[in-house]
Amino acid sequence: MTIPIAGRRLRLLHVEDSDLDHQLMLAQLQRGGLQVECQRLDSREAFAQALDQPWDAIISDFNLPGFSGLVVLEMLKASGRLIPFILVSGEIGEDTAVEAMRNGASDYLLKNNLARLAPALVHAIEAAEAQRARKRADEELVRSKQRLHELAGHLQTSVERERAAIAREIHDDVGGSLTALKFDLAWIARHAESDAILQRANSALETVTSAIEASQRVMHNLRPAILEQGLVAAVQWMAGRFDRRTGISTVFTTSHEQVQLPPGVPLVAYRMAQEALTNISKHAEATRVDIELSVAGGVLTVEVKDNGRGIASGDLAKARSFGIRGLHERAATVGGWVDLSSTPAGTSLILSVPLTPDAAHNAEDGSLNKTEHDPSAWGTQ
Known part of the structure; x- marks a missing residue:
């Protein structure tokens, strides 16, 4: 059973060079009813090392010493991890915000309007979890189709092997017996002393010949x-x-x-x-x-x-x-x-x-x- 976001302790990674802004963000999240365990860092190297840990979300400032929030977003994308990313900045242009959203950011906020941070964070985490659930379902569907495909291939092979075995039995046992019977009937027909026996022998020969042809037809269909x-x-x-x-x-x-x-x-x-x-x-x-x-x-x-x-x-x-x-x-x-x-x-x-x-x-x-x-x-x- 999944615990609701509001009832969980969220693990957040905050890429921010200002401790004051970091404290303001924590206070805003607490005011929004969220319980968080947050780590702050402000260098590209520290972010690269921390990225391997299990985070519920990443919140990043835009202007950072020597790099930017868009670089953080690119590093997150390159890692292949599906973690919601929210960009926060004192000043962010519309073009920058659009570029961030296009590159995979969950949301962007201005620092002078952090009242929307808690609901935006909850929405981003819920959306990411739904996306991960869909990905797992898609992967399981692919695996299920693969298993069905393998089973179908195995069944086809098993059917052909069984057909081959049946065809060989018809060829070796039924076909051989019918051929021997045909020779015996032909011998009886050649040595028949009465027309009635000859007629019966010839009739039996026709029946056996039809049976041989039928067995050959079955063998061809089977194998x-x-x-x-x-x-x-x-x-x-x-x-x-x-x-x-x-x-x-x-x-x-x-x-x-x-x-x-x-x-x-x-x-x-x-x-x-x-x-x-x-x-x-x-x-x-x-x-x-x-x-x-x-x-x-x-x-x-x-x-x-x-x-x-x-x-x-x-x-x-x-x-x-x-x-x-x-x-x-x-x-x-x-x-x-x-x-x-x-x-x-x-x-x-x-x-x-x-x-x-x-x-x-x-x-x-x-x-x-x-x-x-x-x-x-x-x-x-």
Whole structure:
């Protein structure tokens, strides 16, 4: 619980060369109902040494031996400490007062009008404490966002690892068993002695073949092994497969046939394009999709654009609209970002990822761009 200013003993630093003026100031503060513990000093060196102590406020004369109150203010600013500063002077011009306020002074007073000193001091201290509280809150908010970002990156990595494990199990166990079963059924079909057995065997072969194709499709969705051929080949394959499956004309263009990318980036780009195509097939009512992959200025750009009905602003603001948020978080794990624009004539989703050496440092621990774990490589875990 914060003690009110009037009920606290305030620690003040008074930069003043006149002991009489110092005593007048103390008397004025006491008359204003404030309890103070005040230290007076009148040299620049003494002020520099005293600045490290915990002061509630600094009150400074303007005219000082060999320096001025504005110098005191500059020294306070250079220290980076958030301490309220009040400038007091026998004579102070309007230009000087404006300069002091512009440089961060809380208030300025004339020595012949110290009646306002106590309320001005209370107001300055309260304003400084509120500013410090806001700064602490902002810093905590930044730390909280950082922790959430790190958690999102960790979750993305965990999901990809789990997908890889499931895909390997399907490939090794389910796929292997279905392939062996297919060979057995083919042998039975070749040695069938009746048309009924042959018909059943051929029907079972068709079922097993469909199951193998389904398992391969699930494996590709869980873990795109095509990424071993590079991002360009993977996105080109995905575009062709989407065209055939949905009947939506899908055109893929690229500025490079081969692109050397940092670890983690290929999978992020692939998943972004995959998510965009999934949303297009579900919601866009589009007849054409254009996918463009380019590298220019050290930045990888992947754009997926359709000619569908667009996305309503209300849909983006839905509380459970996690698709776009997930894309933003996934892009951030490799130091990238996602831009979404939509009109009634279509939607454009753009992923941008800097490929400079420093880009990897933008992702936090546990993100997808860690060199010890590259989720874009098949079977590395």
